[in-house]
Amino acid sequence: xxxxxxxxxxxxxxxxxxxxxxxxxxxxxxxxxxxxxxxxxxxxxxxxxxxxxxxxxxxxxxxxxxxxxxxxxxxxxxxxxxxxxxxxxxxxxxxxxxxxxxxxxxxxxxxxxxxxxxxxxxxxxxxxxxx
Numbered sequence: 001x002x003x004x005x006x007x008x009x010x011x012x013x014x015x016x017x018x019x020x021x022x023x024x025x026x027x028x029x030x031x032x033x034x035x036x037x038x039x040x041x042x043x044x045x046x047x048x049x050x051x052x053x054x055x056x057x058x059x060x061x062x063x064x065x066x067x068x069x070x071x072x073x074x075x076x077x078x079x080x081x082x083x084x085x086x087x088x089x090x091x092x093x094x095x096x097x098x099x100x101x102x103x104x105x106x107x108x109x110x111x112x113x114x115x116x117x118x119x120x121x122x123x124x125x126x127x128x129x130x131x
Contacts, residue, residue, distance in 0.1 A: 001036040002055045007062055007078045014062065014083055018055035022076050024069050025049070034071050041071040047118040049126045050078055061086040063126040065119050086126040094123040 005022055007015040023033045025048035034041070045067045052060040067080030098120035104113035 001074060003034065003036055003074050003076050005052055005076045005078070007050065007052070007064075007080070007083060009080055009083045014085055015052060015060055017052075017060075019052045019076070020055055021051075021053040022069075022071075022078075023051045023053075024064075024078070026069070034076055036074055038071050038074075040073075041069070043069050045069055045078070045080060047115065047122050049122055050083075061126045063089065063119070063122040065122065084123065084126070089123045089127050091124070091127050094120050094127070098124060 002018040002020060003022060005015065005017060005019045006013060021033055021035055023031060024043075025031050025046045026043040027046045029043060032041075032043070045064050047065050048063075050062050050064050052062075054060060063084045063086070064078065064080040065082040067078065067083070069079075070077045098117065101113055101117035101120050104110075105117055
């Protein structure tokens with residue numbers, strides 16, 4: 001049995017399809033994986049990646065910048081104000097953003113600089129993998 005997965009941002013549905021597993025990172029809860037038959041779950045998403053293992057093989061990876069995940073009856077809904085599939089991320093732009101954010105964190109360590117660094121790191125992780 002598979003999971004029906006939707007990854008949605010305000011602008012559009014980024015992904016809709018069947019999966020055998022979904023892995024996400026929740027705020028304060030760490031990484032969690034969902035398989036068919038998982039108990040109902042609602043959680044807040046951290047700025048991180050979501051990996052969707054496709055039923056037909058392969059995977060889809062997205063950088064999510066917060067949001068929520070809901071699991072119920074083999075349906076997984078991922079709602080994020082901003083999410084990007086790895087295939088749409090400009091790697092060089094993300095690298096420049098991370099470098100700029102690293103400098104800002106070193107200089108001020110304010111919340112916005114830390115969030116910018118988290119977003120850039122999530123984008124790069126989505127493109128470059130989980131190693």
